[in-house]
Amino acid sequence: DIQLTQSPSFLSASVGDRVTITCRASQGISSSLAWYQQKPGKAPKLLIYAASTLQSGVPSRFSGSGSGTEFTLTISSLQPEDFATYYCQQLISYPITFGQGTRLEIK
Amino acid sequence: EVQLVESGGGLVQPGGSLRLSCAASGFTLSNHYIDWVRQAPGKGLEWVGRTRDKGSSYTTEYAASVKGRFTISRDDSKNSLYLQMNSLKTEDTAVYYCVRPHDSSWSGAYFDFWGQGTLVTVSS
Numbered sequence: 001d002i003q004l005t006q007s008p009s010f011l012s013a014s015v016g017d018r019v020t021i022t023c024r025a026s027q028g029i030s031s032s033l034a035w036y037q038q039k040p041g042k043a044p045k046l047l048i049y050a051a052s053t054l055q056s057g058v059p060s061r062f063s064g065s066g067s068g069t070e071f072t073l074t075i076s077s078l079q080p081e082d083f084a085t086y087y088c089q090q091l092i093s094y095p096i097t098f099g100q101g102t103r104l105e106i107k
Numbered sequence: 108e109v110q111l112v113e114s115g116g117g118l119v120q121p122g123g124s125l126r127l128s129c130a131a132s133g134f135t136l137s138n139h140y141i142d143w144v145r146q147a148p149g150k151g152l153e154w155v156g157r158t159r160d161k162g163s164s165y166t167t168e169y170a171a172s173v174k175g176r177f178t179i180s181r182d183d184s185k186n187s188l189y190l191q192m193n194s195l196k197t198e199d200t201a202v203y204y205c206v207r208p209h210d211s212s213w214s215g216a217y218f219d220f221w222g223q224g225t226l227v228t229v230s231s
Contacts, residue, residue: 043221
């Protein structure tokens with residue numbers, strides 16, 4: 001199974017900050033990575049797929065990069081609605097796996 | 108508008124069975140893979156399994172943690188998917204989401220539509 005490790009697991013930041021979340025895969029996954037945002041009590045929402053393609057309707061302050069084993073999700077200027085938990089997901093082999101999540105909280 | 112609506116969750120004793128349903132609308136179900144993803148209380152996301160589309164003969168895949176206990180089926184004529192869960196364990200307690208991959212290729216396998224989830228609690 002491909003393991004995904006996100007860092008950090010918890011992040012405290014302020015509105016307007018630039019934040020970066022890292023996702024490392026236990027083996028190469030090319031660009032087969034997606035990022036999701038989840039707010040309490042809600043289903044996850046797709047933000048980015050193919051490592052760097054922004055899903056339709058997602059604000060441009062979100063961006064993704066990387067390939068192989070190391071990937072990043074960057075939020076260029078945090079907005080109040082961005083405080084949530086973020087997950088990466090690999091989509092190259094079964095079982096499909098997710099990172100453990102990064103909880104982003106307001107400082 | 109694509110919609111996925113889960114139902115059937117509830118309280119069940121360890122060793123028991125439960126069947127979840129997912130009602131799909133806004134797209135042609137037979138042309139799409141459908142997955143189930145679960146989330147234990149306060150925990151992360153775990154992929155449960157997948158049913159492929161008609162073109163792939165509705166074949167299935169499962170996570171090791173549920174293989175042999177859970178079965179995914181579908182009735183395209185009713186626009187419905189099912190997750191039959193047998194021999195339930197306390198660690199199966201979770202919100203179960205029905206999700207739709209964008210398309211059948213690995214490059215399009217990301218989950219762009221999610222249901223609202225249904226809670227399954229396994230407890231005595």
